[in-house]
Amino acid sequence: MRVQTVLTTQKQDASNLSGKELPLMEEFYSVQGEGYNNGVPAYFLRLAGCDVGCKWCDVKESWEADAHPVVHVNTMTERVLQSGATNVVITGGEPTLHNLDPLTRELKRHGLSTWIETAGTNELTGFWDWVCFSPKKFKVPHESIYAKVDELKVVINHRSDFRWAEQHAARVSEECQLFLQPEWSRRDQLMPSIFDFVLTHPRWRISLQTHKYLNVR
Template sequence: MSKDILRQGALLPLVEDFYTIQGEGFHTGKPAYFIRLGGCDVGCGWCDAKFTWNPRKFPPVAVEEIVRRAVACQAKAIVITGGEPTLYPLGKLTEELKKEDFEIFIETSGTNPLTGTIDWVCLSPKPQQPPLQEVLLRADELKIIVESQSDLEWAEENSKKVSDRCLLFLQPEWSVFREITPAIVEYAKQNPRWNVSVQTHKFMKIP
C-alpha cells in the first residue's frame, strides 16, 4: 500500500464499524452506522477512545469494503468519527456513501479542513489544539465537553465564532458526570441558548 493511495482516501485506517443508536448531541436516539477511523492529533486526557490514537495499529481498509458493510445494515445515517476523521481525505468515502443515499454526519475537533460531502458537522473543539475558523463556520452543532468550570469559558469563546444557525450543546465529561452535571444544568438554565447533551448510550450500555 502506498502512502499516496492512503492520502487519496481510497484506503482508510478503519478501527471499527457498527450499527447502533446515536447517544449524544442533536441526533440523540437516531439509528446510525458508525465508521470509526484511527489516528488523532489532539489527544484529550479523558478520551474514552484512546485505543484509536495510533493509526498504524489499524491496517487500511478499502473504501468499497467499508461502504459494502454499511449498506448491509438498515441504517440510512452514517456517523464518521475517530480518533480524528479529518486527518484523511474523505471525498471518496462520502461519494460512495452518497451513491447509496446515506445521510452523512461527522464528529470532529475541527483541527483539519473538512473534505467530501458532509450533511451535518458536529464540532467538539479542544483548547489544547483549537479548531480552524473554516470548520467553526461549517458547524451545525457545537458540542463542548465540560470537565470543569473553565470549560464553560471555552464554550462561550467558541460560541462567538460559529454561525447563527449552529446549535449549542454542553456535555458532561463521563468520568465526572455526577460532579459536573449540576453546574452544567444551572449554566444552561441561566443561558438558555445552550442545550445539555448526555451520553445516553453509556446508560443504555450500547456502543
C-alpha cells in the same frame, strides 16, 4: 440491535492515502448517543489516527492510524448498506486527518446521510449532511471549521470550560445547535453546574452520553 463487523483487512501503512482506503479502528450499527441526533439509528465508522490527545479520551486505541487495518471506501459502504442503516457517523480518532471526499461521495451516491464528529483540527474534506464540531483544549481547531458547523458540542471538564464554550459559540452561525456535555468520569460533579448554566443561557442544551447509560456502543 447492534451489528459488530470484524475487521479482517490487512494492516497497511496509513500514511499517504488517497482517501479511497482509510484506517478503520471499528464499525458498528447503533444509535447516536449524543447531541442533536441523540437516539437516531446510525452506522458508525471509527477512523484511526488522532492529532489531539485529550487526557480523558476513552478511545486512546484509535490514536495510532498505522495500528489498524486499511479498508476501501467501497467495502465500508457495502457494509453500511448491508446493515440497513440510513445514517452514517464518521468519527475517530480525528477524522479530518484524512481525505474524506471519496468515502462521503460513495456513501451519498447510495443515498446515505453523512454525519461527522470532529475536533476540527484539520481542514474539513468531504460532503456532509451534518457536521458536529467538538473542540478540544488540547489542540487549536482549524479556522475554516466554524463556517461549516451544524452543531457545537463542548465537553465540560471544569467550571472554566463554560467561558471557553461561549468563545466558540460566538464564532459559529446563529442556526448552529449548541450542546454542553459533561466529561463522563466527572458527570456527577459537573451536572449541577451544567444544569444551572443552561437555565441562564438557554441557547445551550444538555447532551448526555445515552449509549453509555444504556451500556451499548
